[in-house]
Amino acid sequence: MEFLSNYGLFLAQAVTIVVAIIVVLVAIVALGSKGKGGDKGQLELINISESLDAVADDFRQTILSKDELKKRAKDKKQQAKENKDEVKPNLYVIDFNGSMDASQVESLRREITAIVQCAEKDDEVLVRLESPGGVVHGYGLAASQLKRITSRDISLTVAVDKVAASGGYMMACIADKIVAAPFAIIGSIGVIAQIPNFNKVLKKNDIDFEQVTAGQYKRTLTMFGENTEQDREKFQSEIDDVHGLFKDHVAKHRPALDMDKVATGETWYGEQAIDIGLVDELSTSDDWLLEQVKDKTVYLVKYSVPKTLTQKLGKAASASIEESVTSLWQKASQWRSF
Structure with missing residues (x-):
């Protein structure tokens, strides 16, 4: 009887805990769903010039x-005095x-x-672009967004540190x-589509x-x-029609x-790409920016949407699960090594 009593008490506690967890989760989801539909994003303007100066000064x-x-502080003060009326263009x-x-197009648009x-007459824009490509309509819109810059006679530079292929290059080629x-x-000036077929199965x-x-x-494959x-x-x-539009x-x-040479779907490394005209200059975005900051005031423009409580808790839960799985895997590995 004592066993049954203890078991019943344990079962009641377990059920209570589960119900409490469900109630909390429902409350979190409800809270995270409130106010959806509004524009809750934030546009940030970060002075990169000041950040670079601060890092250099600390060093x-x-x-x-x-x-x-x-001596350096004295020279800097004198230089600031001489250039007090100078207005640098913005980058x-x-x-x-x-x-x-290409879900990042919404932020790019804003x-x-x-x-x-x-932007004023002498201001410029730098896009640090990294993309292996993706859906045609998404990257077509992204390229159109960059075209909004050049169509207003604002100088546009695209810097690629890792990859700008297919849709990524569709965007990059807009730049001056x-x-x-x-x-x-x-x-990778080419188009690809893949569809599995289960008809035989x-x-x-x-x-x-x-x-x-x-x-x-209405449907082909x-x-x-x-x-x-x-x-x-x-x-x-x-597919050929889309490729034709891409090449145009x-x-x-x-x-x-030479479109016959570059529009084959192949990719090239930067050192090769400059020889065939796909890019104009070899440099990392970091070195290019360090040159520009001498004559321009550099700002990072960033649009971001704060994560909801649900997303934050979900990320925390995901990290916790990952940590637990990793821990178990490590323990299992240790057991297997005995």
Whole structure:
């Protein structure tokens, strides 16, 4: 009887804990859902010039002697006095790290909207671009956003440290200048589409598949239907059309390119890309910025949406689970080593 009593008490406690957890989760979801639909993003303007100066000053405090620091402070004060009436042009920096669905276009749109409303005659824009490409419509829109800059006669430079391929290069070629690191991956002016087909599996298991369409080419290749040679030809024709649009787009903005040579879907490293005209200068974005900061005031323009409570808790829970799994895996590895 004592065992049953203790077991019943344990069961009641367990049920209470589970119910409490469910109530808390429901409350969190409800709280995180409140106020959805409004624009809760924030546009930040960060002075990179000041940040770079601060880093350099901190470093000099360690490596220079007191006399050297004193002399430098005096020279800096004199220089500031001489240039007190000088107004430097601005260089606005945007970071674009593109995913397959180009979801970052929304932030890009807002950042560019802010810049084109405020940029003066001699101001410039730098986009630090990293993307292996993705969906046609997403990157087509991203390229159109960059075109908003150049169409207003604002100088645009794109810097690529790692990769600007396919849709990434569709964006990059809009720029007046493309700067690439020596081993950055550039190019891939081509189009790809892949569709698995399970029709044979369905037939093998006596499963029928029906599809009703209106319009001869509403569907061509499908995942579950039996594809015909006519379907394949039409699909290939559509891919060729997109490739043609891509080549026309690149040729319009970089007319000196040999399209027969570069529009094969291949990629090149920066040191190769400069020889065939895909990029204009070899440099990392860091070195390029250090040169620009001498004559310009550099600002980072960043639009971000704060994470909701649900997202923050979800991230924390994910990190906790990952930590637990890692810990268990390490323990299991230790056990196997005995």
